[in-house]
Amino acid sequence: MQKRLFLLLLIMVGAIASVPAQTMMSVEVRETQVRSNPSFLGRIDAVLNYGDRVEVLEQAQGWSRVSHQGSAGWVHSSALTTKRIVMQAGEADAQRAASGSEVALAGRGFNQEVEDRYRAEQGLNYDAVDRMEGFAVEPERLAAFLNEGELRLPGGEQ
Amino acid sequence: MSARAKRRRALPQRARRWVTGALAIGALTLWAFAGCESLGSIAEVGTAAAVATGRMTEQQAASVARSAEAVGRSFEDITPEQEYYIGRAVGATILDQYQPYDEQVATDYLNLLGQSLALASDRPELFGGYRFMILDSDEINAFATPSGLIFISRGLLRLTRSEDDLAAILAHEIGHVQHRHGLQAIRTARITTALTSTAITGAQFATSQEVAELTSVFEDSINDITSTLVNSGYSRSAEREADEAAVEIMKRVGYDPNALIRVLERMDQQWESDGPGFMQTHPAPQSRIDVVRNAIGSYRHQPVGTAARQRRYQRAMGSV
Numbered sequence: 001m002q003k004r005l006f007l008l009l010l011i012m013v014g015a016i017a018s019v020p021a022q023t024m025m026s027v028e029v030r031e032t033q034v035r036s037n038p039s040f041l042g043r044i045d046a047v048l049n050y051g052d053r054v055e056v057l058e059q060a061q062g063w064s065r066v067s068h069q070g071s072a073g074w075v076h077s078s079a080l081t082t083k084r085i086v087m088q089a090g091e092a093d094a095q096r097a098a099s100g101s102e103v104a105l106a107g108r109g110f111n112q113e114v115e116d117r118y119r120a121e122q123g124l125n126y127d128a129v130d131r132m133e134g135f136a137v138e139p140e141r142l143a144a145f146l147n148e149g150e151l152r153l154p155g156g157e158q
Numbered sequence: 159m160s161a162r163a164k165r166r167r168a169l170p171q172r173a174r175r176w177v178t179g180a181l182a183i184g185a186l187t188l189w190a191f192a193g194c195e196s197l198g199s200i201a202e203v204g205t206a207a208a209v210a211t212g213r214m215t216e217q218q219a220a221s222v223a224r225s226a227e228a229v230g231r232s233f234e235d236i237t238p239e240q241e242y243y244i245g246r247a248v249g250a251t252i253l254d255q256y257q258p259y260d261e262q263v264a265t266d267y268l269n270l271l272g273q274s275l276a277l278a279s280d281r282p283e284l285f286g287g288y289r290f291m292i293l294d295s296d297e298i299n300a301f302a303t304p305s306g307l308i309f310i311s312r313g314l315l316r317l318t319r320s321e322d323d324l325a326a327i328l329a330h331e332i333g334h335v336q337h338r339h340g341l342q343a344i345r346t347a348r349i350t351t352a353l354t355s356t357a358i359t360g361a362q363f364a365t366s367q368e369v370a371e372l373t374s375v376f377e378d379s380i381n382d383i384t385s386t387l388v389n390s391g392y393s394r395s396a397e398r399e400a401d402e403a404a405v406e407i408m409k410r411v412g413y414d415p416n417a418l419i420r421v422l423e424r425m426d427q428q429w430e431s432d433g434p435g436f437m438q439t440h441p442a443p444q445s446r447i448d449v450v451r452n453a454i455g456s457y458r459h460q461p462v463g464t465a466a467r468q469r470r471y472q473r474a475m476g477s478v
Binding site: 078112113132 | 237243249250251271273277280281282285289290355373463470
């Protein structure tokens with residue numbers, strides 16, 4: 001009886017130990033898409049924004065399956081960081097950001113304010129850069145381009 | 159002299175002015191950063207002396223060295239958000255020296271092709287995303303800003319004969335972005351100064367004095383990158399990394415990686431070691447061809463979709 005109890009205890013401890021620690025990550029790009037499968041051609045189910053916290057459920061071939069506000073899907077891992085990104089930093093956050101690398105403050109440092117000042121001082125051709133940022137490619141046109149050229153994107157279940 | 163020839167002649171002059179300007183700024187800011195730059199080494203010398211005179215144990219010395227090191231920041235600590243602002247400034251500097259070539263069909267095609275390659279790279283997600291633009295210059299040149307703004311000159315476009323050739327050049331530039339080579343051109347002392355400044359770490363938003371100081375560090379950082387991109391070029395190992403990334407990206411998407419060798423061979427035929435653009439900033443093509451051959455290895459390209467690619471390449475690039 002004692003032996004059996006011990007065995008049961010051992011199994012329980014083993015089960016607890018094998019549950020992976022919950023991995024939380026943050027979106028470190030302005031915007032990223034949550035997809036139905038790990039591919040840039042996968043269906044877009046939701047959009048995540050800069051600083052959003054997600055729970056990472058699994059990782060495969062450069063992609064992370066994440067959960068955010070109750071729904072799950074795939075995000076490319078290059079959009080995520082283990083740092084916590086603080087949008088509105090208080091004093092404690094600022095101190096943590098200064099002393100370690102686990103917190104990043106959004107909108108601090110080289111930011112819009114610095115750019116505005118630099119732009120006013122230097123002139124330069126920021127207008128052309130602004131125009132260039134408009135050269136975005138719609139997902140449908142990209143898919144058609146790949147298809148026509150018999151090209152592919154890495155990722156699963158295309 | 160044609161306007162184009164004038165622009166070409168004007169560039170080295172501008173570059174010289176730039177270097178002079180950078181030197182002047184460097185001299186002005188030297189006093190400000192001298193302390194930070196040598197912090198680690200001063201700590202080392204100081205502790206070595208203390209150990210030698212028996213005032214400090216080896217263990218204590220190690221701990222001092224560690225804390226001095228902890229103050230330092232590297233390019234890896236620059237967030238994608240900050241990288242975005244750095245990249246925009248580098249882009250605005252390049253577009254101040256080179257005119258954009260505004261031809262919609264060509265630009266559109268370039269962005270479709272570039273985006274396809276970027277999404278197959280190891281770093282498809284950037285704060286603001288990849289964008290591609292043609293520069294109205296006969297020079298053989300291409301640039302990538304840290305934030306993913308990629309420029310290619312008409313002169314370099316004319317060395318391409320197919321979509322696969324063009325893909326090879328764009329994939330090489332994407333390789334530089336993926337490996338964050340641009341940010342690595344920033345002197346470490348500036349990164350430490352910027353990332354530990356109170357404008358970032360203070361509880362309150364920055365005062366105008368703090369913003370002014372940060373803008374000065376920003377300016378120096380942009381100069382570090384643009385002078386590397388335009389004048390001195392990246393290291394050989396960075397170019398090797400970009401070429402290897404290009405081969406990998408092309409394999410993944412289904413482009414022929416041998417196209418990179420073909421483009422390099424064409425470049426080699428026009429190579430003058432004292433020529434402008436790429437010839438100043440890149441290793442001789444012949445030395446890169448061996449690297450590319452190695453990276454391709456035993457991979458055998460399956461030619462599919464060739465006719466469709468050639469049709470759209472000619473439609474878009476015919477007039478460039």
